[in-house]
Amino acid sequence: MKCYLTILLFALVSCATPPSSKDSIKISIDVQELPPIGLAISTTDYNLQLVHFDSNKHGEYVIPNMDAAYITLHNGFSERKQIYAELGDNIHLTFDGKSMKESLKITGDRPGITEYLSNQKITPYDRNIYSLQFPEFESALKEKIAENCLLLDSCENTLKNESEKFIKLERARIKYLFAPALLNYPKVHGEEDLEKIRDDYYTTIKNWIEEDKDYLNLTEYQEFISRACATLAFQKKGIPTTYYENILEQMYYLDQNFKQEDVKQGFISLWANEYVQNNGIKQIYELNKFTREKLTDKKLLTRYEQIYDSWVRIAPGNKAIDFHAQDSTGKEFSLKDFKHQYVCLYLWQNVYPCIVEFSHLKKLDSLFKEKNIQLINLSIEPKLDEWKKTIRNQDIQTGKHFFLKNEKEFLKKYHYSSGTIHQFILIAPDGKIVESHLPNASSGKLEKYLTEQL
Structure with a gap:
């Protein structure tokens, strides 16, 4: 949920x-x-x-x-x-x-395919499969894949009339839905058992990798290739210490071992775009250099550059993106109404993790005053009436509460992340960005940042 x-x-x-x-x-x-x-x-x-x-x-x-x-x-x-x-x-x-x-x-x-998808119910493997020795484990996994392809087998002649590509993709989807079980095998058996089958294990993972550009949009294929490349890249190096290191090693392994250029281009684009989109451009010199060198497909390179440049746009020192919001009476406000002071924007929605932040923000009231910071709580709650009800709560009475209008473009430009749900942005008195992704108040790091940096 x-x-x-x-x-x-x-x-x-x-x-x-x-x-x-x-x-x-x-x-x-x-x-x-x-x-x-x-x-x-x-x-x-x-x-x-x-x-x-x-x-x-x-x-x-x-x-x-x-x-x-x-x-x-x-x-x-x-x-x-x-x-x-x-x-x-x-x-x-x-x-x-x-x-x-x-x-x-x-x-x-494609009605035949729609009906097939309505009737296709994936039967998962039994967890006891992990108790098998590795050769038997792989055989059992393949049998489970074949079992889940029975409906597709029975419908194949009919579905061919609507799309032969679908049949190919569906077989791959089912295969790569179960393929991660291979990567989980050592977690159950431990390092000692892995040592006994090390060569066979890594060879098997390589054999399960198919290089096919038609599969690039399959989530199941993407996830398996990502994990498989990381597993193979670190088989002699140990576990990576950071997500960034993991992504780099995946890219290096892919570049050195895959043969199909379309597949290589697709995954480099996918991994680089995803990392930059979610994490920004701080300390990514190697990733950025590698991506720009290896992406020879102009469309893919342009897409990467657009994502990269969107983060450049909100780098510290650039002019802040204005907001347009209203208070509970309907009076409109924008960033220009808060000149000559720092502005801390809190993007939040009416869900529990966001509400919790207010109790920590209250404790920073004196610090905000000392540093000439105006806290502005910009709600991205989709329903105006729900927002008005929420802000009547005495527990969140700190700073100014505004309802963000036309929020979609604003959030997109500031790289709002659904994963964290909330976001803090600091803007200087001259209207320039100080930091677009501050630590949360609940972490204790926001207070430390403001104390040390301002």
């Missing part, structure tokens, strides 16, 4: 619909009533995005730059529906806004 909540929070701040393109998959939706919690769409476990509906209760969503995609529809927390689409597909959905199960109608999809 916590994980799904985090994903939904991400959806609320990442729901800008990409521009329509011929090189895309287009989904249009019409509902009788707006879904109470919202209708969201995802193509991986992490990029769930909320659909915007206009006054006619019509919404559109475009998936660019994907030749094929497994698409999951999320009706709030209650319902999920999976479909499949390929480049150029135009899919239209209608439902009553309450229950997809009862009222969802789909046109423009």
Whole structure:
């Protein structure tokens, strides 16, 4: 539940619909009533995005730059529906806004594949499989994969008429759904057992790796290749000390051992973009140099440069991005209303981890006054009425409370992270950024930072 909540929070701040393109998959939706919690769409476990509906209760969503995609529809927390689409597909959905199960109608999809995905129920392996010796363990794992492909086998001739690519991707998806079990084997058996099978174990992992550019958009394939490259890279070096070190070694291993250039380009782009997007550009000289040298695909390089430059934009010393917000009476405010003092922006939503921060912020009131800092709590709660109710709570009466308007672009520019849910930004009296991602107040490090730096 916590994980799904985090994903939904991400959806609320990442729901800008990409521009329509011929090189895309287009989904249009019409509902009788707006879904109470919202209708969201995802193509991986992490990029769930909320659909915007206009006054006619019509919404559109475009998936660019994907030749094929497994698409999951999320009706709030209650319902999920999976479909499949390929480049150029135009899919239209209608439902009553309450229950997809009862009222969802789909046109423009691949109905045989949609039915197959509705009926395909993955049967997990028994944990006792880890008690087997490694050769028997691998055989049992392959048998479980074959078992989960039985429905696909029985439907193959019918599904070929709709997409041969789907059959290929679905076999790979099922295989790589189970492949991580290989990487978990040593965790159960320990280092002594691993020493006995070391050569066979690492050879087996290599044999499970397929280099195929068609698989690059499969989450299951991405996750296995990432972990497998890290495992193989560190087989003689020991466990990496940092996530950054891990990513670098994955990249080096991939570059030295993979043969298919399209696959190498795809993973270097994926790993570099993901790291920079989530962690920024501090102390990434090696990663940045390697990525710029190895990405010869101009589109992939441009995408990396855009993400990198978006972090440059909010580096210390650059002009702060203005906000537009209102107080509980509707009066509007922006950054220019707080000249000649430091401004600490607290981006928060009406969820428990964010609320907890206020008790720690209260303890910093005297420090804020001493350092000429104005605390501004910018709510990204999607519902204005819910925000007004929340700020009546006496326990959060510190600083100024504003409701952030048009927050999506603002949050995107400041690299707001759904993983942390909240964010602190410090702006100098001259309107320039001091730091875009301060430590949380609850960590105790915010007080230390402000005391030492200002």
